[in-house]
Amino acid sequence: xxxxxxxxxxxxxxxxxxxxxxxxxxxxxxxxxxxxxxxxxxxxxxxxxxxxxxxxxxxxxxxxxxxxxxxxxxxxxxxxxxxxxxxxxxxxxxxxxxxxxxxxxxxxxxxxxxxxxxxxxxxxxxxxxxxxxxxxxxxxxxxxxxxxxxxxxxxxxxxxxxxxxxxxxxxxxxxxxxxxxxxxxxxxxxxxxxxxxxxxxxxxxxxxxxxxxxxxxxxxxxxxxxxxxxxxxxxxxxxxxxxxxxxxxxxxxxxxxxxxxxxxxxxxxxxxxxxxxxxxxxxxxxxxxxxxxxxxxxxxxxxxxxxxxxxxxxxxxxxxxxxxxxxxxxxxxxxxxxxxxxxxxxxxxxxxxxxxxxxxxxxxxxxxxxxxxxxxxxxxxxxxxxxxxxxxxxxxxxxxxxxxxxxxxxxxxxxxxxxxxxxxxxxxxxxxxxxxxxxxxxxxxxxxxxxxxxxxxxxxxxxxxxxxxxxxxxxxxxxxxxxxxxxxxxxxxxxxxxxxxxxxxxxxxxxxxxxxxxxxxxxxxxxxxxxxxxxxxxxxxxxxxxxxxxxxxxxxxxxxx
Amino acid sequence: xxxxxxxxxxxxxxxxxxxxxxxxxxxxxxxxxxxxxxxxxxxxxxxxxxxxxxxxxxxxxxxxxxxxxxxxxxxxxxxxxxxxxxxxxxxxxxxxxxxxxxxxxxxxxxxxxxxxxxxxxxxxxxxxxxxxxxxxxxxxxxxxxxxxxxxxxxxxxxxxxxxxxxxxxxxxxxxxxxxxxxxxxxxxxxxxxxxxxxxxxxxxxxxxxxxxxxxxxxxxxxxxxxxxxxxxxxxxxxxxxxxxxxxxxxxxxxxxxxxxxxxxxxxxxxxxxxxxxxxxxxxxxxxxxxxxxxxxxxxxxxxxx
Numbered sequence: 050x051x052x053x054x055x056x057x058x059x060x061x062x063x064x065x066x067x068x069x070x071x072x073x074x075x076x077x078x079x080x081x082x083x084x085x086x087x088x089x090x091x092x093x094x095x096x097x098x099x100x101x102x103x104x105x106x107x108x109x110x111x112x113x114x115x116x117x118x119x120x121x122x123x124x125x126x127x128x129x130x131x132x133x134x135x136x137x138x139x140x141x142x143x144x145x146x147x148x149x150x151x152x153x154x155x156x157x158x159x160x161x162x163x164x165x166x167x168x169x170x171x172x173x174x175x176x177x178x179x180x181x182x183x184x185x186x187x188x189x190x191x192x193x194x195x196x197x198x199x200x201x202x203x204x205x206x207x208x209x210x211x212x213x214x215x216x217x218x219x220x221x222x223x224x225x226x227x228x229x230x231x232x233x234x235x236x237x238x239x240x241x242x243x244x245x246x247x248x249x250x251x252x253x254x255x256x257x258x259x260x261x262x263x264x265x266x267x268x269x270x271x272x273x274x275x276x277x278x279x280x281x282x283x284x285x286x287x288x289x290x291x292x293x294x295x296x297x298x299x300x301x302x303x304x305x306x307x308x309x310x311x312x313x314x315x316x317x318x319x320x321x322x323x324x325x326x327x328x329x330x331x332x333x334x335x336x337x338x339x340x341x342x343x344x345x346x347x348x349x350x351x352x353x354x355x356x357x358x359x360x361x362x363x364x365x366x367x368x369x370x371x372x373x374x375x376x377x378x379x380x381x382x383x384x385x386x387x388x389x390x391x392x393x394x395x396x397x398x399x400x401x402x403x404x405x406x407x408x409x410x411x412x413x414x415x416x417x418x419x420x421x422x423x424x425x426x427x428x429x430x431x432x433x434x435x436x437x438x439x440x441x442x443x444x445x446x447x448x449x450x451x452x453x454x455x456x457x458x459x460x461x462x463x464x465x466x467x468x469x470x471x472x473x474x475x476x477x478x479x480x481x482x483x484x485x486x487x488x489x490x491x492x493x494x495x496x497x498x499x500x501x502x503x504x505x506x507x508x509x510x511x512x513x514x515x516x517x518x519x520x521x522x523x524x525x526x527x528x529x530x531x532x533x534x535x536x537x538x539x540x541x542x543x544x545x546x547x548x549x550x551x552x553x554x555x556x557x558x559x560x561x562x563x564x565x566x567x568x569x570x571x572x573x574x575x576x577x578x579x580x581x582x583x584x585x586x587x588x589x590x591x592x593x594x595x596x597x598x599x600x601x602x603x604x605x606x607x608x609x610x
Numbered sequence: 611x612x613x614x615x616x617x618x619x620x621x622x623x624x625x626x627x628x629x630x631x632x633x634x635x636x637x638x639x640x641x642x643x644x645x646x647x648x649x650x651x652x653x654x655x656x657x658x659x660x661x662x663x664x665x666x667x668x669x670x671x672x673x674x675x676x677x678x679x680x681x682x683x684x685x686x687x688x689x690x691x692x693x694x695x696x697x698x699x700x701x702x703x704x705x706x707x708x709x710x711x712x713x714x715x716x717x718x719x720x721x722x723x724x725x726x727x728x729x730x731x732x733x734x735x736x737x738x739x740x741x742x743x744x745x746x747x748x749x750x751x752x753x754x755x756x757x758x759x760x761x762x763x764x765x766x767x768x769x770x771x772x773x774x775x776x777x778x779x780x781x782x783x784x785x786x787x788x789x790x791x792x793x794x795x796x797x798x799x800x801x802x803x804x805x806x807x808x809x810x811x812x813x814x815x816x817x818x819x820x821x822x823x824x825x826x827x828x829x830x831x832x833x834x835x836x837x838x839x840x841x842x843x844x845x846x847x848x849x850x851x852x853x854x855x856x857x858x859x860x861x862x863x864x865x866x867x868x869x870x871x872x873x874x875x876x877x878x879x880x881x882x883x884x885x886x887x888x889x890x891x892x893x894x895x896x897x898x899x900x901x902x903x904x905x906x907x908x909x910x911x912x913x914x915x
Binding site for chain 1: 791792795799829832833836872873877880881884885888891892
């Protein structure tokens with residue numbers, strides 16, 4: 050044995066070296082983040098997702114900050130449920146895959162990617178409904194990608210924590226990455242919510258415009274459920290009703306009016322603009338926590354919110370009045386120009402607005418409501434009479450149409466009548482299908498009445514426009530004796546039709562809109578365009594109860610599911 | 611940072627009984643695994659002699675002890691432990707070759723290459739390594755370790771074999787005057803230490819232990835492995851040949867660099883104490899496992915053979 054003694058500083062140096070090499074210390078490594086930190090992280094992630102989705106969903110509506118808060122509160126629980134469900138499901142799937150022998154790296158790749166894709170698709174899907182502008186789409190896209198990245202990181206982090214150990218590549222990325230992503234998402238969401246697009250213009254004062262005096266008489270009759278083919282078949286099916294002449298009118302397809310929801314389609318016709326411009330894109334809204342303002346949410350989000358809150362009576366779905374309509378309808382333009390109007394049932398006319406004339410909105414037309422939001426006082430009695438004794442919608446609307454045509458015919462001078470007739474559509478759908486003989490028999494009285502009304506209007510000097518909206522989403526059409534195009538040779542945009550109707554009333558076209566085409570019946574000499582402004586203010590805002598009842602009416606008639 | 615030993619330790623009798631029980635288990639299983647009825651099967655006979663060379667079976671026993679201490683239920687993972695011993699045995703055969711340490715004896719018996727020739731010894735070592743891989747794979751299955759972890763652990767075995775080779779290469783390059791602690795630590799971390807750490811990993815896996823507890827256990831094994839080597843160096847100086855199976859003072863006689871030659875007896879003992887204390891502290895917070903593992907560390911420190 051020849052052990053050499055070494056100075057103590059050699060030993061100290063040796064200890065320092067061993068410490069540097071990972072010896073002489075050990076024990077349990079730092080504990081994973083405390084439960085409260087993990088919960089905080091999950092809550093922060095969930096809050097970021099909520100802010101993004103709520104912000105994106107409300108940004109396009111110009112919602113007030115108060116609405117944003119309400120929606121955020123309402124959306125939070127369902128999103129939390131979704132979020133936690135996804136976490137638990139992801140963990141279960143990971144365990145199953147590992148049990149099947151899939152390597153942790155592959156599990157992480159699969160689940161991380163799946164989480165990212167699902168979040169991307171889900172958030173984009175939720176936000177995409179109804180988003181029309183590229184700006185909104187960009188915002189949603191950024192938010193969705195951010196959400197997807199967070200989801201992927203979260204999945205890998207969870208896997209790494211549970212199965213990592215020696216799997217270096219499963220460990221979570223530096224916390225700064227997650228924090229930056231979280232901040233980015235929250236920022237996008239908050240910016241979307243706090244900085245909504247410019248709000249729609251306020252309602253125009255109900256003062257006449259300085260335009261040439263209206264001189265014409267025009268009746269625009271919209272028939273739900275009437276296709277061009279159906280109209281052409283009428284002379285053969287009902288020869289006694291003399292449809293031959295009407296079937297031979299000139300006609301055009303209407304561009305830009307096809308939509309799944311009748312309110313959206315007919316409002317597009319009335320405003321001469323697509324939904325992205327006139328603003329009516331849905332027929333339902335959610336009323337949360339007893340609030341007086343209805344809120345429009347994307348369909349998926351709305352379903353989630355209602356599912357969570359309706360058992361607590363904190364959320365209810367109601368029909369959405371067209372308070373957010375940004376453009377005036379053709380009867381509102383005519384009214385501002387001093388032309389008396391009569392409106393019956395046309396979608397977008399609820400709540401009744403301040404116009405020169407009388408309005409029976411779709412709320413009264415389909416539901417028999419007689420409140421000031423639903424019908425002009427002068428016609429409230431007629432509505433009550435039409436709906437008395439348990440009469441149903443097809444018959445009641447026919448009666449109301451008769452009354453309005455009678456009043457229109459009785460008018461002297463310039464006049465505009467806008468009628469929307471659902472009887473054929475309702476009789477067809479509620480009767481079991483167009484192929485049955487029962488339905489054919491059921492249609493007969495409505496068609497007969499329609500023919501009579503058209504004749505009365507013609508006899509009263511009205512230029513008649515018959516508009517048909519085919520069942521099942523076909524191309525709508527517009528027919529009139531004034532149309533020079535025969536056999537469906539052309540088409541017309543909704544803006545061109547509105548311009549023609551105004552021209553036939555002797556009124557100038559709307560500034561920025563289309564000019565009246567002569568082949569549609571417009572005049573050769575066109576007056577200078579005028580700014581018809583925003584829609585006039587409503588007589589009164591519909592109550593929550595009225596909106597809720599109207600939704601049930603629309604559901605019972607099959608206009609909502 | 612220096613850590614003090616944990617005061618918790620079971621009675622010596624408990625540990626000694628456990629070690630003896632586990633050693634017999636391993637020995638019996640190794641005997642089965644290497645049984646060779648055909649005396650003319652040179653390779654099999656050489657394998658058997660390499661594996662059943664009368665060693666202390668410290669590594670496989672350590673593996674089983676870890677699994678048991680960490681609460682493994684059911685039959686001990688003896689095959690997994692045997693795989694560790696087979697790797698160790700193969701490394702010793704290669705270490706003893708003339709081109710390396712040129713040892714004439716191993717554990718008081720002629721070295722394998724002296725009995726069978728160098729070629730047979732080399733082939734026996736390689737075949738034992740291959741056999742270890744197979745035994746490990748089957749042992750992990752029998753122990754109920756999930757496939758995902760089995761793949762990872764098989765990969766770790768391959769890594770450790772490569773690490774052993776690197777350690778041996780460093781060892782061969784370490785001259786008598788080269789007293790750098792860094793080299794000494796690097797060699798033994800890659801030889802003794804690597805196998806102790808792998809044994810701990812396998813034992814933890816067989817007990818279903820992952821995460822923080824596993825990290826603590828690896829720190830324990832790392833310190834313990836180096837401490838084991840330091841005690842080996844100390845025993846070379848202090849223990850008689852009949853206990854260690856090799857002549858007393860052989861390292862010094864061959865001019866080898868050891869912890870004793872670098873730091874002296876007291877210094878090496880102090881380092882060993884530090885390492886054992888660190889090992890015991892590493893597992894102090896592991897609950898019921900701490901007492902047994904801590905006692906095993908103390909056993910390594912005070913061993914006499």
